[in-house]
Amino acid sequence: MLTDNTSVTEIKGIGPETAQDLEAIGVRTVNDLFEYFPYRYENYELRDLTTVKHDEKITVEGKVHSEPSLRYFSKKKSRLTVRVFVDRFLITAVMFNRPFLKKQLKIGDTLTLTGKWDQHRAAIVVSEFKRGVQKRASLIEPVYPVKGKLTVKQIRKFMTTAFNQYSSNIIDPLPAVLRQKYRLINRMEALKALHFPLDYNQLKQARRRMVYEELLLFQLRMQAFKQTKRENGKSTAIPVSKEAVDHFIKSLPFPLTKAQKRVSNEILTDLSKPYHMNRLLQGDVGSGKTVVAAINLFAVARAGFQGALMVPTEILAEQHAESLQDLLSPHDMTVALLTSAVKGKKRQELLNRLESGAIDILIGTHAVIQEDVNFKKLGLVVTDEQHRFGVEQRRTLRSKGENPDVLYMTATPIPRTLAISAFGDMDISTIDELPAGRKSIETYWTKHDMLNRVLAFVERELKKGRQAYVICPLIEESEQLDVQNAIDVHAQLQHCFKSFNVGLMHGRLSAQEKDEIMAGFKDNRFQVLVSTTVVEVGVNVPNATLMVIYDAQRFGLAQLHQLRGRVGRGSEQSYCILIADAKSEISQERMRIMTETTDGFKLSEYDLQLRGPGDFFGQKQSGLPDFKIADVVHDYRTLDVARSDAEAMIHSKSFWKDEACFYLRKILADSGVFEKERLD
Incomplete structure (x- = not known):
């Protein structure tokens, strides 16, 4: 780490124009250049052919055994083959579009060849060749990501000069x-x-060293931020009445699972402490997060504070309001619903009651964060499906009270490795079991040529009075992708199921139109709902027992699992049918895994391994950092160690005084971590 931010223009050979090209890849300083790591390495070490696998890239050295043979496909396209002795093996070297070598290569010439090994034909498809033996400074050469006018060769040259000048x-x-x-x-x-x-x-x-450094610095920022928020975030300790909470839990119409009891205690303990709670509650679809939220909202209201629950859609808000009303009103608690549908005099009356403290719990969409919405004494903010809200929206809701405690809820099971990374500044509670008596959703994978049998099965379920979701990846037909689209499928199913009503929902509809269609499905005015993935989050339709997903190979495991979770909410057996002509190994593996497990956490780990961390959340706003060298999937053990070390340092007095930790403290200070709200 350089003590200054020396500009790359100080490196010999880099002028203003090249500096601009380097800036485009994020390299402004000499330190940036040192930390611009190769994404792979070319290995030019000579290989023993007995150890080489098919399709592997290799370098070999051998002597020309016979005259080259040349064949033209067109004026500019040609294929030259030459037999070469490598050790005791006679192999074929294949070179495309190098016809001039026909006259240049002589029997007995030594060649160094690099290319892909074809084990079946005992041939090497040559990408690079050299006459004579190899003379390289290093047999392992770095390959850097480049764009614009920059070349890998240039980056290597700049790197050499930079090390000579500044190492x-x-x-x-x-x-x-x-x-x-x-x-x-x-x-x-x-x-x-x-x-x-x-x-x-x-x-x-080298990689081991730099991965640890990067993850330690990241975790130090996270732990320092957490500590700073805790110190700056003094909030009123909510006097939780254990007796009242126990009485409320006993009054529930069902017993809590062990996991629900555990996470409820974690949250209640936080509420009763005099610092700001910042906790993520994650649990699989149907694991009972709403009940946990209800217990904590009850505890807060019983202690004389108000609670707020913010959800992404009106229909979800209505659903939560209905269930919380049922649970809380017998305990003399007032639950109110605020959405954009509440207008005029009715809205003003609600706002007055909220400000006076007559409303204990407010449930709503982003309408609850509008400027004229004021609470008398807000103690707890619960945000459901928190990734659907931007940072500003979450911050605005928090500002409605004097540093209220915050609970974020998500039904997307996040693998532990990503939870530590993306939510390192939060405490995490996990509901990892489902309530007793829940029937597991039976999942089947079939191909498009079995569609008639699938539709016959759907019709049998509909005749029993059940309902079905049918999910498609696209709204309209696309020339680029040969996948089923919602508009065509809707037309097809209207024809197939003439005795039933088939609804259509997709992302181009307005929020109000989506809510109306979803409400129609919930009330059984539509027996079949054809939709894109907009039904992914939250609506409870206990009568829906069938989820049919067209072109299922287009979706990640986490998304397929979310969609599957829309059914299985009633007492009847539910089914998920994946229609997919999965051709790649990864697609087939995904379909197989989906049919074998309904555990969202297991699926999320598989998804992480198959797709990588960048694709897991689907959106950049997830908070997952762009690591330069670390990979949270493969380096999860180092991530764990770094987190533990960082936590110990932040809480140790010697870290803040020891001269040996001066640069770690400086990096923390320079990152802005001690400026309130900076990393939110």
Whole structure:
């Protein structure tokens, strides 16, 4: 880490124009350049053909055994083949569009060939070749991501010059005690080995060192931010009455699961402490998060405070208002609903009652964060499906009270590795079991040529008085993607199910239109609902027992699981049918996993492995950082260690005084972590 931010223009050979090109890839300073890591390495080490796998990229050295053979496909396209002796093997070298070599290659010439190995034909499809033996400074060459006019060769050249000029300026922020504890090489050695590796073992040690550093710095920021919020976020301790809460839980029409009891206690403990709660409650579809929210809203209201629950859609708000009304009104608590549908005199009357404290719990959409909505004494804010709201919306709701406690809820099971990364500044509670008596949803995978049998099964369910969702990936026909679209499927199903009403819902409809159609389905005015993924979140239709998903290979596991969770909410057996002509191995694996497990947390781990962290949330607003070298999937053990180390440091007095930790403290200060709300 450089003590200054020396501009890349100070590196010999980099002028203003090249500096602009480098800025486009995020490289402004010498330190940025040092931390611009290769995304892969070309290995030019000579290989023994007995150890090579089919389709592997290899480098071999051998002698020309016979005259080259040349064949033209057109004026500009040609294929040259030549037999080459490599050790004791006679192989074929295939070179495209290099006809001039026909005259140049002579029997007995030594060639160094790099390319893809075709094991079945004992041939190498050559991408690079050199006459004579290989003369490279390093047999492992870094390959950097480039764009615009920049080339990999240029980056390598700039890197060499930068190390010659500035390697002595590299400061190691890690204290010696940590380096010794984990046997880590110093920063300068690590950076040099990543850009100029001599062998793979050196590369492994360098990567190990830099991954730990990156994850430790990230976790230090997270833990410091958490601590700062805690110190700056003094909030009123809510006097939770254990007796009243126990009485409320006993009055519920069903017993709580062990997981519900555990997470309720975690949240209630936070509420009773004099600092701001910032907790994420995650639980699979149908795991009973709403009841946990109800217990805590009850505790807050019983202590003389108000609670608010914000949800993304009006129909969800109505659903929550209905269920919370049933649970809380027998205990003399007033629950009110505020959506954009509440207008005029009725709205003003509601706002007056809220400000006077006559309303204990307010449930609503983003209407609850409008400027004229004021609470008398807001103690707890619950945000359902929190990823659907932007940072500003969540912040506005929090500002409605004097630093109220905040509980975020999500039905998207987040793998532990991502939870530690994306929500490192939050405490996390997980409901990891379903209520007793819930029937598991039977899931089947079938191909498009079985569609008639699927539709016959749907019709049998409809005749029993049940309802069905049919999900499609696109709204209208697309030339690019050969997938079923909602408009065509809607027309087809109207023809198939003439005795039933078939509704259509998609993202181009207004919020009001979507709510009307969803309400129609909930009230059984539509028996079949054809939709895009807009039904993914939250509406409870106990009579819907069938989820049919067209072109299921287009969806990730987490999304398929969310969609499947729309059914199985009543007492009848429910089914999910995945229609997918899955051709790739990954698609087939996804379909297989879906039919084998209904555990959202297991599925989320699979999804993470199959798709990688970048695709997991689907949206960049997830809060997952762009790590330069670490990979939270493969480096999850290091992430755990870094989190534990960071937590210990932040809470240790010596960290804030020890000279050996000076640079870690400086990096923290420079990141803005101590400025309130900066990292929200």
